[in-house]
Amino acid sequence: MEALRLVLLYLHLIGFGLLLGGGIAQYLSARLRINAAMLWGAVIQVVTGLGLSAPLRDGDEPSPAKLVTKAVIALLIFVMVFFSRKRESVHRGHFLAILVLTLVNAAVAVFWR
Structure with missing residues (x-):
């Protein structure tokens, strides 16, 4: 299971790199504008x-509060990117x-431990 976790973590970091x-x-x-990498x-x-x-x-799982916080932020990012992907330009603040x-x-x- 540790190998699966490490592969998922590696892919997660690749996703972060693509997005940022x-x-x-x-x-x-x-x-x-939103590009394909984002x-x-x-x-x-x-x-x-x-x-x-x-x-x-x-028994070494992160706290549920941390997981929920990260999930909410990730879903918010996904929604912001997904629904803006076909626009010619996106507002600077967005x-x-x-x-x-x-x-x-x-x-x-x-930083959250």
């Missing part, structure tokens, strides 16, 4: 996050909110 990297690339290009990153984050929240470890929520979700994962 795709967002930064779009932000630096000055054309704020969409796939959000999808990967939600799917692997659900897999990682399953009780695969022997786009920055996606990037900030992505960083907040990573901060919750790292």
Whole structure:
């Protein structure tokens, strides 16, 4: 089970990289729109996050409050990305909110013990 958890964690980090990297690339290009990397990153984050929240470890699971917080943030990011993906441009505040929520979700994962 540890191997499965590590594979899910690896894929989860790839999703984070796609989401954040795709967002930064779009932000630096000055054309704020949702690209495919951001969409796939959000999808990967939600799917692997659900897999990682399953009780695969022997008593070493994160707290339910942390899991719910991360799930809510990840679903919010996914909804914001999914429903904005076909727009020619996204409002600056909306786009920055996606990037900030992505960083907040990573901060919750790292700093909440």
